[in-house]
Amino acid sequence: MRVTIFGTGYVGLVQAAVLADVGYDVVCVDVDPTKVERLKRGEVPIYEPGLERLVQENYAAKRLHFTTDAKHGVDHGDVQFIAVGTPPDEDGSADLKYVLAVADTIAEHMEEHRVVIVKSTVPVGTSDKVRAQLEKRLKTRERKDLTFDVASNPEFLKEGSAVADCTKPDRIIIGVASPETEQVLRELYAPFNRNHEKIIAMDIRSAELTKYAANCMLATKISFMNEIANLADILGADIERVRHGIGSDPRIGYQFIYPGVGYGGSCFPKDVQALIRTADEIKFDATVLKSVEKRNNEQKRFLVDKVMKHFNGDISGKTFAVWGLAFKPNTDDMREAPARVVMEALWKAGAKVRAFDPKAMEECHRIYGDRDDLVLCEEQDDTLEGADALIVITEWKNFQAPDYRDLKAKLKEPVIFDGRNIYDPKVVQRYGMTVYGVGRRS
Numbered sequence: 054m055r056v057t058i059f060g061t062g063y064v065g066l067v068q069a070a071v072l073a074d075v076g077y078d079v080v081c082v083d084v085d086p087t088k089v090e091r092l093k094r095g096e097v098p099i100y101e102p103g104l105e106r107l108v109q110e111n112y113a114a115k116r117l118h119f120t121t122d123a124k125h126g127v128d129h130g131d132v133q134f135i136a137v138g139t140p141p142d143e144d145g146s147a148d149l150k151y152v153l154a155v156a157d158t159i160a161e162h163m164e165e166h167r168v169v170i171v172k173s174t175v176p177v178g179t180s181d182k183v184r185a186q187l188e189k190r191l192k193t194r195e196r197k198d199l200t201f202d203v204a205s206n207p208e209f210l211k212e213g214s215a216v217a218d219c220t221k222p223d224r225i226i227i228g229v230a231s232p233e234t235e236q237v238l239r240e241l242y243a244p245f246n247r248n249h250e251k252i253i254a255m256d257i258r259s260a261e262l263t264k265y266a267a268n269c270m271l272a273t274k275i276s277f278m279n280e281i282a283n284l285a286d287i288l289g290a291d292i293e294r295v296r297h298g299i300g301s302d303p304r305i306g307y308q309f310i311y312p313g314v315g316y317g318g319s320c321f322p323k324d325v326q327a328l329i330r331t332a333d334e335i336k337f338d339a340t341v342l343k344s345v346e347k348r349n350n351e352q353k354r355f356l357v358d359k360v361m362k363h364f365n366g367d368i369s370g371k372t373f374a375v376w377g378l379a380f381k382p383n384t385d386d387m388r389e390a391p392a393r394v395v396m397e398a399l400w401k402a403g404a405k406v407r408a409f410d411p412k413a414m415e416e417c418h419r420i421y422g423d424r425d426d427l428v429l430c431e432e433q434d435d436t437l438e439g440a441d442a443l444i445v446i447t448e449w450k451n452f453q454a455p456d457y458r459d460l461k462a463k464l465k466e467p468v469i470f471d472g473r474n475i476y477d478p479k480v481v482q483r484y485g486m487t488v489y490g491v492g493r494r495s
């Protein structure tokens with residue numbers, strides 16, 4: 054079986070590299086010629102552990118190809134993945150123009166049966182639209198003799214562990230309308246389904262909704278915990294104790310109940326919003342999802358409120374050391390990152406920022422450019438020079454055990470605002486410092 058993947062973004066590129074690595078001949082099609090040239094040179098535009106090596110090795114082994122030539126891509130693959138972006142529209146619903154443009158391209162060039170697999174995260178009903186687009190195009194070509202099928206195959210990889218998630222998936226969701234197509238997808242994923250059954254086959258709409266339900270459930274856990282943390286803060290309880298206490302119940306579990314400064318990234322905020330819009334369209338009031346989103350937007354301001362309170366409402370002229378810009382560790386991604394909300398609020402209140410992130414410095418510069426109130430420091434320690442206090446926004450490994458003596462000596466006020474609860478207040482206090490966590494009792 055030969056594979057073509059449209060879109061060399063996060064999902065498309067990781068999927069392509071992982072499929073090539075098990076032996077498939079994979080052609081990646083992208084409309085951006087610069088990106089295609091860079092990929093041919095082995096340059097991966099995103100930071101993702103293990104991905105660059107996988108791309109370089111499989112490209113050298115001629116199992117992975119990059120092109121802007123859509124016709125070549127359509128000729129090549131028995132299966133055609135659509136893995137292009139679905140950016141949020143102005144109203145928060147997913148914009149399908151790229152997905153449908155690929156469907157149109159496939160129908161324009163196909164000369165024999167093709168299985169079109171929708172990998173992009175798309176609202177329920179999109180596969181039907183893809184099918185309609187293909188039919189329409191084949192009709193204008195007067196090639197109604199050509200057959201195709203559409204399948205939904207959502208992706209569940211996490212940034213920072215995308216290669217591992219894709220190589221060893223927890224589950225492989227396939228939404229199909231015919232047993233023949235189910236068979237094609239089973240064959241495709243057989244190398245990833247060897248030890249125990251991971252394929253869960255279902256109808257297309259259920260597969261499409263599964264993707265949103267998974268992300269929205271995780272986002273709900275986080276927003277719920279943030280709400281309880283805020284309550285703990287006021288009630289004088291310690292959320293870390295509470296987290297242990299409830300996580301020990303296997304029905305609740307320990308995962309995704311870490312409170313913090315809100316969830317970010319390219320998935321949770323966008324997917325929660327998109328499902329709310331889908332519900333709105335059918336006049337269904339998605340009250341839980343709306344609350345999840347509201348809590349998250351408010352949570353991103355939690356640390357700033359703590360800062361303001363500590364400094365009696367005036368931080369004008371103050372300088373803050375900020376550790377962590379990416380929306381989570383092990384990525385350079387700053388999309389919807391809480392750090393953006395925090396820094397922008399500090400700037401608005403007249404403060405300056407000295408920031409450091411192990412991977413997202415370039416991305417931060419790309420977003421904010423040169424400005425007087427932002428210094429991007431090459432070393433973590435440099436952020437402390439002349440800083441009034443430290444704000445930690447992302448829980449990178451290197452931030453976990455700082456030299457508290459050094460912090461105390463360098464900061465004008467011995468205060469840490471810990472947006473991820475990585476510091477034990479008792480330890481910090483031993484060094485004569487104060488830490489404000491999220492729902493922590495000091």
Ligand code: UGA
Pocket residue numbers: 174208209210211212213268271275308309310311312313314315316317318319320321380381
């Ligand atoms: C998420 C899902 O976890 C993946 O399963 C899914 O495939 C992906 O979206 C997607 O739809 O493509 P990702 O956005 O890479 O993956 O990141 P996560 O590790 O899920 O973290 C998302 C956000 O939640 C981060 O800002 C993180 O800091 C925050 N978070 C996570 C918490 O605040 N608390 C937690 O307990 C866990």
